[in-house]
Amino acid sequence: MTNASVHIRSARRAAITLLFAAAVYETLARSGIFAAALLPTLPQVAQTLVAMLVDGTMVWHVAYTLYRVIFGFSLAVAVGVPLGILMGRFRAVENFFLPLASALMPIPSLAWVPVFILWFGIGNTTTILIVFYAATFPMLLNAWSGVRAVNPLWLRAAGVMGASERRLFWKVIVPGASPFIITGLRQAFLRAWIAVVGAEMLAASNWGLGWTIFDAKEFLNADVMLASLAVIGCIGFIFERLVFGSLERITVIRWGMMRAAKD
Amino acid sequence: MRPIEIRDVSLIYETPAGNVPGVQSVSFQIAASEFVCIVGPSGCGKSTLLNIIAGFLTPTVGEIRIDGKAVTGQGQDRGVVFQDFAQLFPWRTALGNVAFGLEMQGMEKNRRETIAMEQLGLVKLEKFAQSYPHHLSGGMQQRVAIARALAYNPAVLLMDEPFAALDALTRDDMQRLLADVWRKTRKTVIYVTHNVAEAVYLADRVVVMTPHPGTVKTEVLIRLPRPRDPLSVEFLDYQRQLLQHLGQHAAAG
Numbered sequence: 001m002t003n004a005s006v007h008i009r010s011a012r013r014a015a016i017t018l019l020f021a022a023a024v025y026e027t028l029a030r031s032g033i034f035a036a037a038l039l040p041t042l043p044q045v046a047q048t049l050v051a052m053l054v055d056g057t058m059v060w061h062v063a064y065t066l067y068r069v070i071f072g073f074s075l076a077v078a079v080g081v082p083l084g085i086l087m088g089r090f091r092a093v094e095n096f097f098l099p100l101a102s103a104l105m106p107i108p109s110l111a112w113v114p115v116f117i118l119w120f121g122i123g124n125t126t127t128i129l130i131v132f133y134a135a136t137f138p139m140l141l142n143a144w145s146g147v148r149a150v151n152p153l154w155l156r157a158a159g160v161m162g163a164s165e166r167r168l169f170w171k172v173i174v175p176g177a178s179p180f181i182i183t184g185l186r187q188a189f190l191r192a193w194i195a196v197v198g199a200e201m202l203a204a205s206n207w208g209l210g211w212t213i214f215d216a217k218e219f220l221n222a223d224v225m226l227a228s229l230a231v232i233g234c235i236g237f238i239f240e241r242l243v244f245g246s247l248e249r250i251t252v253i254r255w256g257m258m259r260a261a262k263d
Numbered sequence: 264m265r266p267i268e269i270r271d272v273s274l275i276y277e278t279p280a281g282n283v284p285g286v287q288s289v290s291f292q293i294a295a296s297e298f299v300c301i302v303g304p305s306g307c308g309k310s311t312l313l314n315i316i317a318g319f320l321t322p323t324v325g326e327i328r329i330d331g332k333a334v335t336g337q338g339q340d341r342g343v344v345f346q347d348f349a350q351l352f353p354w355r356t357a358l359g360n361v362a363f364g365l366e367m368q369g370m371e372k373n374r375r376e377t378i379a380m381e382q383l384g385l386v387k388l389e390k391f392a393q394s395y396p397h398h399l400s401g402g403m404q405q406r407v408a409i410a411r412a413l414a415y416n417p418a419v420l421l422m423d424e425p426f427a428a429l430d431a432l433t434r435d436d437m438q439r440l441l442a443d444v445w446r447k448t449r450k451t452v453i454y455v456t457h458n459v460a461e462a463v464y465l466a467d468r469v470v471v472m473t474p475h476p477g478t479v480k481t482e483v484l485i486r487l488p489r490p491r492d493p494l495s496v497e498f499l500d501y502q503r504q505l506l507q508h509l510g511q512h513a514a515a516g
Contacts, residue, residue, distance in 0.1 A: 159337040161364035175354040255353045256397025
């Protein structure tokens, strides 16, 4: 089977599932069992979404949320990858940071929101730091595992060929650990995306997808809430499939270090 | 070209069951451009010895000298080919793998790729320069590994059973190819194998090692013209002679 036909088939299957779910929802919404204001029909939600896109408010909400998530996620990558690699390379670094990671990791990032609000106030600083907190641990742990999974033969071969510790890091350890690092990026982004919406509900004002949902509750705008949820789902899907999926295809799958998913 | 001296090298492994000698008091010399095979059964310390020469292991006693200079740690005066195909970097093309050592020297891109291409030509893989290792067969991957180890022009090429994981037909091809590469480059080679026929086909001299503890039992000079005919009477005589050296030990042990 060709690649294209596999894609079409999986897209068709996904469409069937989504259409079915939409049909169930639409039936419920129109049945009159629930108040219309609480369960708007899909055309109403779509109308609201279009209106919010046209007047630009949705674009700004998305922009704020993306800014926070990308900022926090980038910080998490900048800290998690080097620290994870150092932990995998040096016992002393591992001994020092592993207990810290083990202690902090089980604390849900949202539990920190009230604390961070006290420290940093409401706004970007707190939301970005919550994202950073949520994304750092999956990044760190995957980088750490990745280094320990690097084939020792690559290190030997590179050592014989005169690689310095710095070159070893960039030219052997990072690419050698890349299947784990990419998995870490994926998991970290997912956590970041979940955390940003929650953090915005509690610690943002005026802008952001999470904030919109929380704010809409005050005015019983269920259509705005559902429209925002749809946008959150779509952006998450785009990152998961297009950004990280493509990254995987042009690196570890091309290098034969990881197989593409079987249909 | 530089001679290599192995001087009274011993390595003792510390295990929970006590100290186990890996190799004991091994001494021999290798002339420049000589092809030396080390043969012996598993556990005789031949790979340990190679790892000491490569600098992956530090001997408990003794030293290795290349051109009169004691070696410590790893370095570009040695090239190493391992048995495992996974030794290549999967994220680099064949060309990128071969150019790695030159890149570490800081050589500029065009020059190192020209040299890497010549090396790939030596192992007849120019056409696969842009292929990633996972698209190459086991034999091709080992040829890339040989080109990679030669590319930065080390004094000696160390090979640890490089063809042991290949099927018999491919192994024959690879032995011919290696003999050809050696004829062209006249590199000093230390080649570890447990395959007696392979040793007779390739080597100027065969060092026979025996286990418990790992020591050099004897050395056999192979005085046969190249290219060698594995079916000739003389070839088979050498093979028998080596097998006797190894077999006597088995009977005694």
